[in-house]
Amino acid sequence: MLDAALPPIREERPLVVGWRRLRRNRVTLAGLVIVVLVGLCAIFAPLIAPYPPMQGNPAETLQPPSLSHLFGTDSIGFDVFSRVLYGARIDLLIAFGAVAIALVVGCAIGAVSGFLGRVVDEVVMRVMDMLSAFPSFILALGVVAALGPSLPNLILAIAFVNVPVYARLLRARVLTVREAQYVRAATALGLSRRRVLFVHVLPNSLAPIFVQSTLQAGYAILEAAGLSFLGLGVRVPKPEWGVMINMGLQYIVSGQWWITFFPGTAIALTVMGFNLIGDGLQDVLDPRRR
Amino acid sequence: MTAEPLLEVRGLATWFETPRGTAKVLDGLDLEIGRGEILGLVGESGSGKSVTAYSIARLVRPPGRVVGGEVRLEGRDLLALSEKQMRRVRGKEISMIFQDPRGFLDPVARVGSVLQEIYRTHEGGSRREAKTRALELLRAVGLPAPERVYRAYPHELSGGMAQRAMIALALACSPKLLIADEPTTALDVTIQIQIVRLLASLRDRFGLTILLITHNLSVVAEVCDRVAVMYAGEIVETAPAHEIFSQPRHPYTVGLLGARPRISAVEERLSDIRGRVADLHDLPTGCRFHPRCFLGDERCRLEAPTLRRLDAAHESRCHYAEQLGEDAA
Amino acid sequence: MKLGFYAGRRILLLVPVLLGVTFITFALTRIIPGDPISLIAGPYVSAARKAELRHAYFLDEPFYIQYVHYVGGLLHGNLGTSIVSGQSVAGELSRRFSATFELTTTALLFSVLVGVPLGILAALRRNSWLDGLSRVIGIAGISIPVFWSGLMLSLLLFYKWHVASPPFGRIDPQVGAPHHITGLYLVDSVLTGNWAAFRSAFAAIWLPAFVLGFSVMAPIMRITRQGMIEALDAPPSVALRALGAKPSSIVLRHALKNAMLPVLTMIAIVYGYLLGGSVLVETIFSWPGMGLYVYNSIGSSDFPAIQGFILYATTMYVIVFLLLDLLYLALDPRVKY
Numbered sequence: 001m002l003d004a005a006l007p008p009i010r011e012e013r014p015l016v017v018g019w020r021r022l023r024r025n026r027v028t029l030a031g032l033v034i035v036v037l038v039g040l041c042a043i044f045a046p047l048i049a050p051y052p053p054m055q056g057n058p059a060e061t062l063q064p065p066s067l068s069h070l071f072g073t074d075s076i077g078f079d080v081f082s083r084v085l086y087g088a089r090i091d092l093l094i095a096f097g098a099v100a101i102a103l104v105v106g107c108a109i110g111a112v113s114g115f116l117g118r119v120v121d122e123v124v125m126r127v128m129d130m131l132s133a134f135p136s137f138i139l140a141l142g143v144v145a146a147l148g149p150s151l152p153n154l155i156l157a158i159a160f161v162n163v164p165v166y167a168r169l170l171r172a173r174v175l176t177v178r179e180a181q182y183v184r185a186a187t188a189l190g191l192s193r194r195r196v197l198f199v200h201v202l203p204n205s206l207a208p209i210f211v212q213s214t215l216q217a218g219y220a221i222l223e224a225a226g227l228s229f230l231g232l233g234v235r236v237p238k239p240e241w242g243v244m245i246n247m248g249l250q251y252i253v254s255g256q257w258w259i260t261f262f263p264g265t266a267i268a269l270t271v272m273g274f275n276l277i278g279d280g281l282q283d284v285l286d287p288r289r290r
Numbered sequence: 291m292t293a294e295p296l297l298e299v300r301g302l303a304t305w306f307e308t309p310r311g312t313a314k315v316l317d318g319l320d321l322e323i324g325r326g327e328i329l330g331l332v333g334e335s336g337s338g339k340s341v342t343a344y345s346i347a348r349l350v351r352p353p354g355r356v357v358g359g360e361v362r363l364e365g366r367d368l369l370a371l372s373e374k375q376m377r378r379v380r381g382k383e384i385s386m387i388f389q390d391p392r393g394f395l396d397p398v399a400r401v402g403s404v405l406q407e408i409y410r411t412h413e414g415g416s417r418r419e420a421k422t423r424a425l426e427l428l429r430a431v432g433l434p435a436p437e438r439v440y441r442a443y444p445h446e447l448s449g450g451m452a453q454r455a456m457i458a459l460a461l462a463c464s465p466k467l468l469i470a471d472e473p474t475t476a477l478d479v480t481i482q483i484q485i486v487r488l489l490a491s492l493r494d495r496f497g498l499t500i501l502l503i504t505h506n507l508s509v510v511a512e513v514c515d516r517v518a519v520m521y522a523g524e525i526v527e528t529a530p531a532h533e534i535f536s537q538p539r540h541p542y543t544v545g546l547l548g549a550r551p552r553i554s555a556v557e558e559r560l561s562d563i564r565g566r567v568a569d570l571h572d573l574p575t576g577c578r579f580h581p582r583c584f585l586g587d588e589r590c591r592l593e594a595p596t597l598r599r600l601d602a603a604h605e606s607r608c609h610y611a612e613q614l615g616e617d618a619a
Numbered sequence: 620m621k622l623g624f625y626a627g628r629r630i631l632l633l634v635p636v637l638l639g640v641t642f643i644t645f646a647l648t649r650i651i652p653g654d655p656i657s658l659i660a661g662p663y664v665s666a667a668r669k670a671e672l673r674h675a676y677f678l679d680e681p682f683y684i685q686y687v688h689y690v691g692g693l694l695h696g697n698l699g700t701s702i703v704s705g706q707s708v709a710g711e712l713s714r715r716f717s718a719t720f721e722l723t724t725t726a727l728l729f730s731v732l733v734g735v736p737l738g739i740l741a742a743l744r745r746n747s748w749l750d751g752l753s754r755v756i757g758i759a760g761i762s763i764p765v766f767w768s769g770l771m772l773s774l775l776l777f778y779k780w781h782v783a784s785p786p787f788g789r790i791d792p793q794v795g796a797p798h799h800i801t802g803l804y805l806v807d808s809v810l811t812g813n814w815a816a817f818r819s820a821f822a823a824i825w826l827p828a829f830v831l832g833f834s835v836m837a838p839i840m841r842i843t844r845q846g847m848i849e850a851l852d853a854p855p856s857v858a859l860r861a862l863g864a865k866p867s868s869i870v871l872r873h874a875l876k877n878a879m880l881p882v883l884t885m886i887a888i889v890y891g892y893l894l895g896g897s898v899l900v901e902t903i904f905s906w907p908g909m910g911l912y913v914y915n916s917i918g919s920s921d922f923p924a925i926q927g928f929i930l931y932a933t934t935m936y937v938i939v940f941l942l943l944d945l946l947y948l949a950l951d952p953r954v955k956y
Contacts, residue, residue: 130639134933137895139643142929145917146647218762225764226899231917245767252774264767272762279758347861381863394858396873397953398880407872408862443952459862 031276038270042088049082053239072258083239084266090240094224095217101159106166114174128164136161144232154233158220173205211281218274241267295322296499302359304345313570315341316523328500330514338523339503343469382412385460389472391452395444401455402440412463427458450481469501486513519543522568522578529604539606541583644930645689698927703919708927717802719908723893729832738843757837766899769830784822786904794819827904835889842885846878887943894932
C-alpha cells in the first residue's frame with residue numbers, strides 16, 4: 001500500500017519490536033515454565049507426595065483442604081494432593097505417548113504418500129479425509145469403547161485420531177520440497193528420495209511439527225481426561241485427573257468441592273501451558289499473526 | 291503562474307521509523323499545483339512519489355508519520371485539521387486513484403454499492419439519487435455498459451474498466467484535486483493511453499486539477515502541463531512539460547530522458563544512470579544525487595543545492611543548472 | 620442455477636466420505652477383543668441363542684459381506700438395536716436429536732456472538748491490553764476441560780448462589796415443554812407465544828451452552844482477528860479511506876464482510892468440537908440429548924448404541940460441514956462454479 005519502492009520495513013519502531021519479541025517470548029516462556037513444573041511434579045511425585053496415591057485412610061474421608069491434606073481428601077480417604085501429583089505422571093504419559101505415536105505414524109504415512117504419489121497418494125489422502133470426517137473426540141470414544149478401557153488403549157485411540165494431522169502436514173512439506181528447483185535439479189542428478197526426505201524435508205518440517213505437537217499434547221490431555229471421566233479410559237481408582245473428577249462428581253452437591261476442583265485446575269493449567277507454548281511459537285513462525 | 295495555486299506544499303516532512311533507524315523519506319518538500327493543471331510527478335522507485343501523495347491526503351500509516359510542513363489546499367492547511375475534518379476533505383475535495391484498480395476495490399462489494407456509499411457519505415441523498423449519479427459517473431468515464439459495471443464485482447472487470455470505475459468513484463463528489471498514484475502502471479499499454487486521455491478530458495470538462503504520479507515519461511508527455519522531477523525525497527526540477535523534454539536543467543532529468551527507450555511501450559523505468567537509488571538511511575553529504583552525477587564535483591559533495599528558480603516557470607536543484615541549459619539547447 | 624449443480628456435485632462427493640465413515644465405524648466392532656456376539660447380545664445369553672444371533676448378524680460370513688449387510692441396514696435407517704433397551708438405536712437417537720442440536724447450536728451462537736466482536740475489537744486495538752486479554756480468554760477457553768468448568772460453574776451459580784436453574788434437563792417439568800413444532804424448545808416456545816416455557820427453557824440452557832461455547836471461542840476469535848487485520852491492512856481499505864468513507868463502514872461493512880468468509884470455515888471445524896463436547900456437557904447437566912444417551916450406554920457396555928451414536932453424530936457433522944461450505948460459496952462472489 002505504501003510506496004512499493006521503500007525498503008521492506010517491518011511494522012514497528014525499534015522499541016516496539018523489542019517489546020513485542022519479549023512479550024511473545026514471555027508467552028512461550030510462561031507456557032514452558034508451566035509444562036516444566038508439571039513435568040517435575042510428575043517425575044518427582046514419589047518424593048514430593050506426602051501420601052501414597054492409592055492408599056486411602058478410611059478415617060479421614062471427605063476432609064476439606066488443611067495443612068495435613070493440602071487439597072483435602074476424597075470419599076475413600078485418598079489424599080487429593082498426592083493423587084494430583086501422581087496424576088501428572090499418567091496424563092503427561094498419555095500426552096507424550098499419544099503425540100509421539102501419532103507423529104511417527106503420521107509422518108511416515110505422509111512421507112510415503114507424498115513420495116509415491118499418484119494412486120497411493122490419492123488413496124491415502126482419501127483415507128485421511130475419512131478419518132478427519134469424524135469429530136476427533138467421538139472417534140477416540142469409539143475406539144476405546146471397542147478396545148476396552150485401559151491406559152494403553154487410551155493412548156492408542158488418541159494417537160489414532162491424531163494421525164491425519166501429521167500425515168497431511170508432512171505430505172504437504174514433501175510436495176513443496178519436491179517441487180523446489182534445487183531439489184528437482186538434484187534429483188535429476190541422482191539424489192535419492194531418502195536423502196530428500198531426511199536432508200531437506202524433515203529439517204524444514206521440524207518447526208511446524210513442533211508447534212502442532214504442543215497443541216496436540218494439550219488436546220490429548222483434554223481428550224484423555226474427558227474419556228476417563230466418562231469411564232472410557234484410565235479406570236477408577238487410578239489417579240488420572242479426569243477419573244478424579246468423576247469420583248468427586250456426586251460430592252459437589254454436598255459441598256465437597258475440592259475433590260473435583262484441584263484435578264480440574266491441574267488439567268486446565270497443564271493444557272494451558274502447552275497451548276501457550278504452541279501459540280507463542282506460532283506467532284514467531286507466522287508473522288502475519290501479529 | 292499568476293493565479294493562486296490550488297495546492298501549495300511547503301516543507302513537507304514524512305519520516306519512517308524502521309529497525310535500522312529513522313528514514314526521512316521526505317524532509318522539506320515544496321510543491322505547487324495550479325488550478326486546472328495536470329502536474330506530473332516523476333522519479334524512480336524509491337524517490338518518495340507515493341509517499342508524497344499519501345502525505346498530502348494524510349493517509350500515511352505507522353511506521354510513517356508526517357512530521358512537519360504545510361499542505362495548503364486553497365489556502366487551508368490540511369495538516370492542521372483534525373482527522374474528523376480531514377475525512378470530510380477526502381473524497382470531497384481531494385480524491386485519489388491507485389495503481390492496481392482491481393486490487394484496491396473491495397472484492398465482495400459491487401462497484402455500484404461502493405459508489406452509492408461514497409456519494410451518500412458526502413452528499414447525502416436517497417439511494418435512487420445516488421444510483422442516478424453513479425450511472426452518470428460511469429458513463430462519464432467512458433464505460434459503454436454502465437448498468438453492468440454498476441452491478442459488477444471488481445474481479446469481473448478488466449483492468450481498464452476497473453480503473454475507469456475507480457476514477458468514477460474518485461469523482462463521485464466532484465473533488466477539486468485528484469491524486470493519481472501510478473494509475474497506468476498495471477495496465478496494458480493501449481489502455482494506458484486511453485486512461486490518461488480520459489483524465490485529461492475530465493480535467494477539461496469538470497475543471498479538475500490532477501497530480502499525476504508516474505515513472506512513465508510517455509504518459510507525462512501525453513497529458514501533463516507541468517512536470518516535477520523527484521529524487522531521494524526532494525524535488526530536483528520543475529518545468530512545463532515541453533521544456534522538461536527539450537531543456538532539462540538537472541543531471542538526473544537528463545539521465546532519465548536519455549535512458550528512455552525510443553519505443554513508447556515503457557512499463558519499467560529503465561535507468562542506465564550509474565549507481566542505485568539513494569539509501570534514505572544513509573544519504574550522501576551535499577547534493578543527494580552527486581554520487582551518480584556525471585557533472586558532480588567537490589562543491590556538489592560539500593554543499594547541498596537549493597531549488598532555484600531559473601526563469602518564469604523553470605526551477606532546478608543543481609549548482610550547474612545554467613550550464614546544462616546551454617548544453618541541451 | 621449454477622449453485623444448485625455445484626451443490627449437487629458436492630453432495631455426490633459426500634458419498635465416498637460417508638461410505639468411508641460407515642466402514643470405519645463398522646470396523647470398530649471388528650477390533651473388539653473377544654466375542655462380538657456378547658457385545659451385541661449381552662453376556663447373559665445361552666450358547667444356542669448366541670449361535671442364532673451369530674447367524675442372524677452374518678458373523679459367520681466374511682468381513683466384506685458383513686459390511687454390505689451393515690450398509691444395507693443403514694440405508695433402511697437401521698442403526699442396530701440397543702442391548703439395554705432392545706429398542707432401535709436410530710429411534711432412540713432421533714428422539715434425542717433436537718435436544719443435542721439445540722444445545723450445540725446455542726453454544727455455537729454464543730461462541731460466534733461473543734467471539735466475533737471480541738476478534739474485531741482485538742484487531743482494531745492491535746497489541747493493546749484488550750488484544751492481550753482476549754487472547755488470554757481464548758486460550759483459557761480451549762484449555763479448561765469443558766466438563767470441569769460446567770461442574771464448577773454449576774456448583775457456584777446453582778448450589779452456592781442459587782442464580783442458575785437446576786442442572787437437570789431442558790425445562791422445568793412443572794412448566795412443561797412447549798407444543799412440538801421443531802423440537803427446539805426455545806424456538807417452539809417463541810413460535811407458540813409460550814413465554815413461560817421460553818423463560819424456563821432459556822434458564823435451563825444458558826449455562827451448558829455458555830460452557831460449551833466458551834470452550835470453542837478461541838479459534839473463532841483468532842480467525843476473526845486475523846481476517847480483520849488482513850482486510851484492514853489490504854489495499855481496498857486504503858482506497859476507501861482515501862475516498863472519505865466512514866471508518867465504521869470500512870470496519871463493519873467492508874473489512875468484516877471479507878473477514879467473515881474464513882470464519883465460516885472455522886465454524887464448520889468448531890462444530891466437531893461442539894459435538895464431542897456435548898457428550899461431556901450433557902452428562903454434567905443431565906441434558907436429555909444424544910450425549911447423555913452415549914454416557915449411559917458406556918456405563919452399560921451397550922456397544923451398538925455407542926456405535927450408532929458415532930455414526931449419527933459424524934453424519935451430522937459432515938452435513939453441517941457441507942452446508943457451511945455451500946454457504947461460503949454462495950457468499951463469496953469471487954468463486955466460480
